[in-house]
Amino acid sequence: MVVKKDNIHKNQIVYMVIQAQVGVGILSLPYNIAKYANQDSWISTLVAGVIMLLVILIMWLLCKSYPGMMMFDIFKQLTGNKLGKCLIIGYTIYFMLQSSYVLSKYGKIIEGWILERTPHWIVLSLMVLTSAYIVKDSLQSMIRFFMLVTPLLIVLIALSSYALRNANFLYILPVAQNGWMPIFKGSREAIFSMLGCDLVFFLYPYVRASHTQILKSVIRAHLMVTLLYTYLVFISLVYFMSPNDIKRVPEPFIYMIKSYSFRVIERMDLFFISIWIVSVATSFMYLLLLSAKGLAHLFAAPKHVTFLPVICLLTLITSLWLLDSDKLNVVNNYLTVCHYLFQAIIPALLLFISIVRKKTGDKREEQ
Amino acid sequence: MKNATLVQTVTYDLTSKKRLRVGAATPVLNSADSLQNMTLVAEANTPGEARILLNRKASGLLDSSKNKLLLLGEAYAVHDILPFLDIHYRNPRNALDARLAVVKGEALPLIQLRSKSESNVSRYLLNLIQSAEESLLIPKEDIQAIASVIMDPGEDVTLPYIELESSSQLASVKGIALFDKRKYTGFYLNDTQSPLLLLLKGGKPRQNSFSFNFGSPKEEFPQRQIVSFLITKSNRKLKLTVDEHKQIHVALHLKLVLRVIEYPNGDVEADKDKLLREYKAYFTKLTGEVIHQLQRANCDAFGIGRMLMAYHPDVWRGLDKEQYFRQVKFSPNIVIDKIKSGIEH
Known part of the structure; x- marks a missing residue:
């Protein structure tokens, strides 16, 4: 079933994880964390990185014990055919819901910052069409695209770093003044922007590398993203005064960059957003791919492309509905529960079951 | 876009009846006349309301994305200046790097002056401020940069202080206007104290x-x-x-x-x-x-x-x-x- 052009080289894992993790949330990251952690938000991202590491380990252990099997097959293997199918449906809906959320969040930012009068469906359809075009082909082509656009992140970092000119480093002092509770609360927000490692684990059998190599690459990528987030949050913390000023603008990054204008490019923020759109697209693509794969497994179809149009249409309609009815926050609340459930609780339970099975299995063999 | 009327400088004054008088300097393109800008004035309760009124007077749709200077009259600046800056922060098209300055007396006459050296009064005033920044006479502050400082309970803003020398039709930088929290205090530093x-x-x-x-x-x-x-x-x-x-x-x-x-x-x-x-x-x-x-x-x-x-x-x-x-x-x-x-x- 694993076709050669779908193989993933071990060096590509890093790009996959980075592009899947960095997405729509990056613009409002400092704002979301600062709501709880104020000037200590940069510690929150570090804490979130450590917590996320646990999630990675759980998923890796699970995949490791069933080599050569897709995550969806592991579900069936561990919980039986019926319950396994329910899990697949659950995950597919989760991925679709997440992608609709990403899409509508994207639409909202584009509407607010650039295209105030363009109808949502135009903006969103363009995004869906481009993403679907890349997802429809082989895995390899999608991952090559991820690799291709990764250098853009450097531009993103450079643009944000320019804001350090107006920084006041006193804004982050004193460190951990209000105790650790707000920091942990803030890290909860940061974790949601770090989701995306699951991409590797759902495509585990395609990766041509040993188990430890995969783990190492994923952790390396995750570390890079954690540091990137910490740095970006740090920049906005020394730029905006917490707690009053940073709570004023939900997208601090664009705001920060908007206040600079150069002779050649007057509105840097437009430039910044165009680069950010690529990051949104890559995370959207991975969600599309995983939902399509989920459906393909459910119906035992050989190719995920068959289900791509349905998924694209459903996501598009859902996100348009979300945008028009202004239900983004409601959905975000549901998604928060889903994140816990699908990223941590279910994999942990499955891992537990698999360990117990192994043990009883070993005993049987001994007898 | 073609019919847009660009606003390059905005002035805020407080009238004796506690209403806001907003002046907008707009450049007049392709005119052979030496006067290359027009001043629109409106009296309203808030800048947003004034904008609606100004729009009726302007030949095209007002476009504030090139607004690079905001002049505050003294009577206006002694009150909390932050609430009326909201319109500048909220609209994504507005320039956040617009300079701010406090004007001695009223701000409106400043954009009505006819400078002999530079026919566009907005450019004249902006150059005046930027050259004073360059020579470290006044601090380099823009709308976005003051936001953090003005909201910070532990730091206060200082802004350029400008005066119109009515006899010579010239504007001159007097020094630095001192703010306490969000209000201009009426005190300023003169041109020798400011650089120090x-x-x-x-x-x-x-x-x-x-x-x-x-x-x-x-x-x-x-x-x-x-x-x-x-x-x-x-x-x-x-x-x-x-x-x-x-x-x-x-x-x-x-x-x-x-x-x-x-x-x-x-x-x-x-x-x-x-x-x-x-x-x-x-x-x-x-x-x-x-x-x-x-x-x-x-x-x-x-x-x-x-x-x-x-x-x-x-x-x-x-x-x-x-x-x-x-x-x-x-x-x-x-x-x-x-x-x-x-x-x-």
């Missing part, structure tokens, strides 16, 4: 020249005793300490390197010791004036409160957030490191 404040805040000197008289007035030509000089280097150290009585002390060390540009009396090298002494006395006195003026205005331009929050949070918690700056004890120490005499001795 910026140096005391850690700015790097550019074209900052001073001159003073240090001879005895009994001489026949006391004017010949005036020495003019340039500050070429400056190094500032600020040390904040809190003693056991919760008294806040700030030690300000300023090390300067000067270059004499005019000394009609003759030999700089020979008079060096005397000059060093006189310079030190001059700058110590000037620093005293600056700090006195800041404390009168209760304008924490140094961000002492922010430093307290960062390094002595316990002290800050127990402090009177409104009046703390007046209780700070400053001990300035000015050191003249070198005097350069130019190419003549």
Whole structure:
């Protein structure tokens, strides 16, 4: 079933994880964390990185014990055919819901910052069409695209770093003044922007590398993203005064960059957003791919492309509905529960079951 | 877009009836006439309302994305300026790097003046402000940069202070307007005090020249005793300490390197010791004036409160957030490191 052009080289894992993790949330990251952690938000991202590491380990252990099997097959293997199918449906809906959320969040930012009068469906359809075009082909082509656009992140970092000119480093002092509770609360927000490692684990059998190599690459990528987030949050913390000023603008990054204008490019923020759109697209693509794969497994179809149009249409309609009815926050609340459930609780339970099975299995063999 | 009327400068004034008078300078393109801008005026309750009224008067749709200067009349600036800046922050098309300045008296006449050197009054005013920034006469502040400072309880904003010299149809930068929290205090620093404040805040000197008289007035030509000089280097150290009585002390060390540009009396090298002494006395006195003026205005331009929050949070918690700056004890120490005499001795 694993076709050669779908193989993933071990060096590509890093790009996959980075592009899947960095997405729509990056613009409002400092704002979301600062709501709880104020000037200590940069510690929150570090804490979130450590917590996320646990999630990675759980998923890796699970995949490791069933080599050569897709995550969806592991579900069936561990919980039986019926319950396994329910899990697949659950995950597919989760991925679709997440992608609709990403899409509508994207639409909202584009509407607010650039295209105030363009109808949502135009903006969103363009995004869906481009993403679907890349997802429809082989895995390899999608991952090559991820690799291709990764250098853009450097531009993103450079643009944000320019804001350090107006920084006041006193804004982050004193460190951990209000105790650790707000920091942990803030890290909860940061974790949601770090989701995306699951991409590797759902495509585990395609990766041509040993188990430890995969783990190492994923952790390396995750570390890079954690540091990137910490740095970006740090920049906005020394730029905006917490707690009053940073709570004023939900997208601090664009705001920060908007206040600079150069002779050649007057509105840097437009430039910044165009680069950010690529990051949104890559995370959207991975969600599309995983939902399509989920459906393909459910119906035992050989190719995920068959289900791509349905998924694209459903996501598009859902996100348009979300945008028009202004239900983004409601959905975000549901998604928060889903994140816990699908990223941590279910994999942990499955891992537990698999360990117990192994043990009883070993005993049987001994007898 | 084609029919847009660009707004390049906006003025806010408060009328005697406590209403807002908004003036907008818009450039007039392709006209052979020497007057290349038009002023639109509207009276309203808020800037947003004024914008609607101005839009009716403008030939095209008003476009504020090129608005690079916001002038606040004195009567307007003495009230909380933040609420009416909201329109500048909220609209994604507005320029956040627009400069702000306080104008002595009313701001509106400033955009109605006819400058002989530059027919576009907005460009004229912006150049005026930017060149004063370049020579470290006024701080470089824009709408976005002041937002953090103005909301910070531990630091206060300072903005350029401009005056219209009505007789000569010229605008001139008077110095720095001192704010307390969100309001202009009515106090300002003059053009010799302003550069010193910026140096005391850690700015790097550019074209900052001073001159003073240090001879005895009994001489026949006391004017010949005036020495003019340039500050070429400056190094500032600020040390904040809190003693056991919760008294806040700030030690300000300023090390300067000067270059004499005019000394009609003759030999700089020979008079060096005397000059060093006189310079030190001059700058110590000037620093005293600056700090006195800041404390009168209760304008924490140094961000002492922010430093307290960062390094002595316990002290800050127990402090009177409104009046703390007046209780700070400053001990300035000015050191003249070198005097350069130019190419003549």
